[in-house]
Amino acid sequence: MSIYVDNLSVSLGPRTLSFPRIDLATGSTALLTGPSGCGKSTLLNILSALQPNACGTCQVAGTAVTELRGRAADRFRAENIGMISQTLDLIGYLNAYQNVQLGVQFQSTAKRDKAVQSLDSDALFDRLGLTGANLTGPVSKLSVGQQQRVAVARALAGQPAVILADEPTSALDPESTAAFIQLLLENLDRQRQTLLMVSHDHGLSEFMDHRIEMSTC
């Protein structure tokens, strides 16, 4: 399995968040929904080894992420997690190629060499519909839609086991949302990559294999 969560909780000051059981096989896709403040983003932080003080079982790509600390957590994140968020998380002054390069930059040498060898940024940009965009200028000059595609390209570039998407479509209209999800799913390596997407939009569940509801706050 690619993501396995069981009996997981985390204390944030006086508040304790508990998370539902999740069991996603490699290559599957899931939509994580729930009211604001129930801990969706916190769960993504735990899955990406950014939230160290969680208790319970949380395995991502075969690694118990709650036990990871320091450099091991950073390396795990670099090699196994691809992030897409509503704020796009691109470095505005770098161009599209350099932003994509960041996706593999902090991996181990062996994995990075392999990723760089197979990474064809131009082909990836073509697949993501970025043909004709000015990809050598600062990425902040691109339209929001184009920036979203660059963010997807960066998330995919490192060939991570898991793609975590935090409300990537919150700023899009329904038509653009559907197109974006289609694009993302088409470019996932369904043999190897698992997608967990956080969204308030329940309608997106029709594109996904699973839907996980976080109702308990």
Next chain:
Amino acid sequence: MLMTLATRSLWHRRWPVLLIILSLCLALTAALSVERIKTLAKTGFEQSLSGVDLIVGAPGGDVQTLLYTVFHLGEPTQNLSLQPLTELIEQLPVAWWTPIALGDSHRGYRVIATQANFFEHVQSAGKRPIELATGRIFSAPPEVVLGHQVAASLGYSLGDQIVLQHGTAELGRQHDDLPFEVVGILAPTGTPNDQAVFTSLEGFGLIHAGWIGGKTQFSARDILASIKSTDQLRPKTVTAAYIGLKSRLDVFTVQRAIEDDTGQPLDAVLPAVALAKLWNLVGLTDRLFTVISGVLMSIAFLSLITMSLSNIDSRRREMSLLRLVGAPPKTILLLLALEAVLISLASGIIALALVTGVEWAAGRWLSDAIGISATLRWPNLLEWCVLGGAILASVLSIGPAAIQLYQTSARAGLTR
């Protein structure tokens, strides 16, 4: 990739970064300038008297001897009898020597009466020989050679007649019965000799030969007409003597021999030692320069810290993203340090280029004013230390900002 990130990030924030570079550059330029001026001033001072191994004068302390012989300040406690002095020095292993007689002046500039060999052995700053800008060295009285600054400030040229004044006080009596002709003007030496009027010992003796009881009793012109040889005009006493040794290894032996002589009380002063002592006495300026440099650098780095801290908010997102894609904390710190190094390096290079350019452009003026040839050169050890210190300080100055950014980015995840 780190270099790309650093350079692109700096370019992205180019206007505030340019202000930081400008502020650092100004502070470094000031610090390097102060350092260079200090070095030039010290070099100029230490080269006030070059080519002389010993100064013989009346007892009174080496600094005082240096002051009245070299810097034309103060008066000797007594004169030296020339005949026994000559006999003493001629027994010693000296390569050359020349007596000097002081006491007269011309419009505020000291008159140095000496021999023509003074100009062969005493050197300009930078250990260059004293050269004539125009004319020739004096020969028979009444002739004078003017220091560069005397001629320039009083507007004298060859052939002009000048009247020497008895004593150095402004209202001293004039030796106006015998004007002296300007026969030579020295090129700038960068030493107090630029502010001196040189004449022969015989010329000095001539104007004092008829001077009895503070008045002219016999006309110098008449005396000059009546003598058979100018050797008769050599004064019986002189103020001091400059000595050059055959071997510098003999300097202490000769010094002891002179001071132990029982003929007349004498002091033999090592000019280099006396100059170093005098520099230490006036070294407050030296320390003041250092303090000014320190204050300027501190202000620049305080502004760097302030600007770094005020930049934090705009960079939080950038640092969080780097952490999201797996950048370890040390990479974040390295990136910030690299940016600081690039900023201080750019400031240092610009400051160094500015200081070197100005020094080179002002070379002629510096040469005329203090006799130092300012040539293009690599920074000295102290200047490298200033530049290295600036780089180190700039790295340290991003510390508070780096710690804040690191703590924020380490906590940051998808919630922002």
